[in-house]
Amino acid sequence: MFERFTQQARDAVTGAQQEARDLGHGRVGPEHLLLALLACDGPAAAAMRAQGLEITAMRAAVARLAADASADPLDSEALRTLGIDLDAVRQATEQTFGEGALDAPPGRFRASGKRHLPFAPSAKKSLELSLRQALRLKHNYIGAGHVLLGILQDRDPRAVRVLVESGADIDELRTEVTRSIATEAA
Template identity: 55%
Template sequence: MFERFTLAAREAVIGAQKEARELRDERIGTEHILLSLAAGDDATGRALREHGLTAGDLRARIARAGRPGGDALDPDALRAIGIDLDAVREATEQSFGEGALDVPAAKPGRPRTGHLPFTPKAKKSLELSLRHALRLKQKQIGSGHVLLGVLHDDGFLSVRLATEAGADVEELRAHIRRLLTARAA
């Protein structure tokens, strides 16, 4: 499948591995791919920034999520059992200072060397990028297709982070589809 990836799409995947390593994560998740795309200099990266998704903010959100390549604490799930995560964070910060619950960007230990594996959701998002390209009748997978893949499933951490950052994910998806079809015309 990677033979169909454009240079920008390949750079996004390589960048995701770099971002996961820098965050001391053990696996590459959809959040790392989104972060790498947001750091990009191409039309996809610019579109992400236009929708309020910057690499710096996403990196901080991923660090706060606290679980390497996995799922963050789900405020809605905690609320369902009577725990208000925002109230806990606020009370903790009043007692111990701002960011007291934040996970440090550099987790203890040395960064892992060698290849980092993809989480199952990240693998699925890359498969979905191929499906998006095929649906748009395009032979190559560009960074826009990769973004559509990581934004495809509302269960992906990348979608949750984008939403929490204030992005209208459906509008972002539509924006990227317009960019992809305009380039193909």
Template identity: 40%
Template sequence: MFERFTRDARSAVTGAMEEARRAGGAPMAEEHLLLSLLDLGALDPLGVDRASVAEDLASARRRGGMTRADEEALAGLGIDVTEIVARVEEAHGEGALAAPAPRGRVLGGSARLTEGSKKVLEQSLRIAVGRRDREIGTLHLLLALLSRPGTVSEVLADHGVTYGTAESGLAA
């Protein structure tokens, strides 16, 4: 599949692997791919600020990767996630609820991928085929990230990036 990636898309995946290494050697996850796309300037036409996105991703990590929908569901049961995070971090230090490094899959014998990032790469191929594009580019990677529920798509939506805005704002 990687032979169908454009040079920029390959750079995005390579950059995501580097992001994962900088994050303590965790397997490459969807958030690493998003941060790499931002570093490459793939979202610049949409006016997305990398620092703000990185801060929002870190905040989600501190909540154990919970989305707002998760928090709202717990709030409906009378559980205040913000209070729980504060108490746990008071007792055990900042980031104590951050999800442990997910189990990864080996890619090409050296890099590990989370199941989510593997699915994003597979989805990027499906999107490219569905659009009748010959190659997989950074737009396809971004659309694949946006097509999956979770903190990455939620953070992007908070910054005004949806599947529709990405497709219309970045289409070649």
């Protein structure tokens, strides 16, 4: 499927990796794809900008969303009833593996020193849906606009929340990017 991606769509995918990395996130989600799409030129970015979206406000919305979701998923009180002292586990782990060891996002390091971040299932689904959007529009390529349409079709709650918090009207955004893609393809 990736061979069908235009350079703009490829840039959005690699840009999403960098957006997630810059925000200190351990995986790439549709919200990172949105940030990368807005940072690129083309129909997706134009449609997003026409909605009044701007990168700084969207990054702030993504950061807020991550902060809301990052509340410690381990309930120290519940673990204590099982005889597990979470603070002691953290302390022992940090003594052995270094400060923040439990906070480090998963990922592999490449020769460049940059971690490869995995794509969340929701981001993978958005990319798969971008292919469906391209086929629906009878295009033999997947452009940045198709990626945006895939995200909008999936209606991932995180991505939709970022868009709505940033002031977008989802239906208008879908209409605008579809119109832009059709004009560009003609």
